[in-house]
Amino acid sequence: MTRPAYTDRVLALDPISRGLGIVIFESPSLPIEWGIKEVRDRKEEHCLALVADLLDRFQPDIVVMEDMEALTCRRCERVRSLVHAISTPAASRHVPTALITRDQVNATFGVSTKHQVATLIASRLPELASLLPPFRKPWMSEDPRMSLFDAAAFALAYYHAKEQWIKLKFPPIEA
Amino acid sequence: MQTITHLLWSWSINTTFMSQPLHNYLRMFRRSAGLTQKELAYLLGIHSASPVSRYERSLREPSLHTLLAFELIFRTPARRLFAGVYEDLNHRTLGRTKRLLARMEKGRGNAHLDRKRETLEAILSDEGDTLDLPT
Numbered sequence: 338m339t340r341p342a343y344t345d346r347v348l349a350l351d352p353i354s355r356g357l358g359i360v361i362f363e364s365p366s367l368p369i370e371w372g373i374k375e376v377r378d379r380k381e382e383h384c385l386a387l388v389a390d391l392l393d394r395f396q397p398d399i400v401v402m403e404d405m406e407a408l409t410c411r412r413c414e415r416v417r418s419l420v421h422a423i424s425t426p427a428a429s430r431h432v433p434t435a436l437i438t439r440d441q442v443n444a445t446f447g448v449s450t451k452h453q454v455a456t457l458i459a460s461r462l463p464e465l466a467s468l469l470p471p472f473r474k475p476w477m478s479e480d481p482r483m484s485l486f487d488a489a490a491f492a493l494a495y496y497h498a499k500e501q502w503i504k505l506k507f508p509p510i511e512a
Numbered sequence: 513m514q515t516i517t518h519l520l521w522s523w524s525i526n527t528t529f530m531s532q533p534l535h536n537y538l539r540m541f542r543r544s545a546g547l548t549q550k551e552l553a554y555l556l557g558i559h560s561a562s563p564v565s566r567y568e569r570s571l572r573e574p575s576l577h578t579l580l581a582f583e584l585i586f587r588t589p590a591r592r593l594f595a596g597v598y599e600d601l602n603h604r605t606l607g608r609t610k611r612l613l614a615r616m617e618k619g620r621g622n623a624h625l626d627r628k629r630e631t632l633e634a635i636l637s638d639e640g641d642t643l644d645l646p647t
Contacts (some may be wrong), residue, residue, distance in 0.1 A: 424513040502520040
């Protein structure tokens, strides 16, 4: 039996109007928890309680979310402030928070739309495949399940960025 | 809270995370298998989904019968299903093995003691082993 290198346990979050899209990865091919947590009233308070519970239960190494300061980001003020607020319970548990822009996600997957990213993730992770929402027509509002794939995309972009960083900072020694 | 680029470049060569495995991975295996808690409870021969929920949240330890049933259902060894418990036990057992071996260093040349020593050294030789989670 070989010892696997436990990679970073990543808690990826995507706040939406109805609550939070959540995916926890132990490695890029191993999601250990996923779902959409609905929050109806006192959204910020309940979302923060939910995040605190996830941090305690799963003890992630890092929290990954969308970078709301990016120029391409078109999220509402409530979601922006929630993302800022989430970093507090994480920081109190010494868990760093990484922010990833939508452009970084698209560059990681080499595609340009959220649906293409979600389709790629669904093809790689059979656990999530059944949750892939149908293609959104221009007159349709976004399916809440897309937040799950957005969260997964942030986590996978994080793994990719870290892999690139390791290669860049510690290049393999050639014989 | 930092952008990924800033965060990565703020890390040093020693910044690697080696997370301890979770107490158990029952929820992940159940959901990957497409089973509900109620269906899993039925397979385990339990009438309610509550015990399954408690097992998943590490609020209750399963009995030997239930543990073997989990192995059968998920076709996965118990040490992978309960990875955190296994790691903890592994750590404790190795410590005790080392202490027992140290105590035995005095009596050499006895065939029975040599056999015992071999057994203990075999346990320690597997020290680097751990569970391999599904990828």
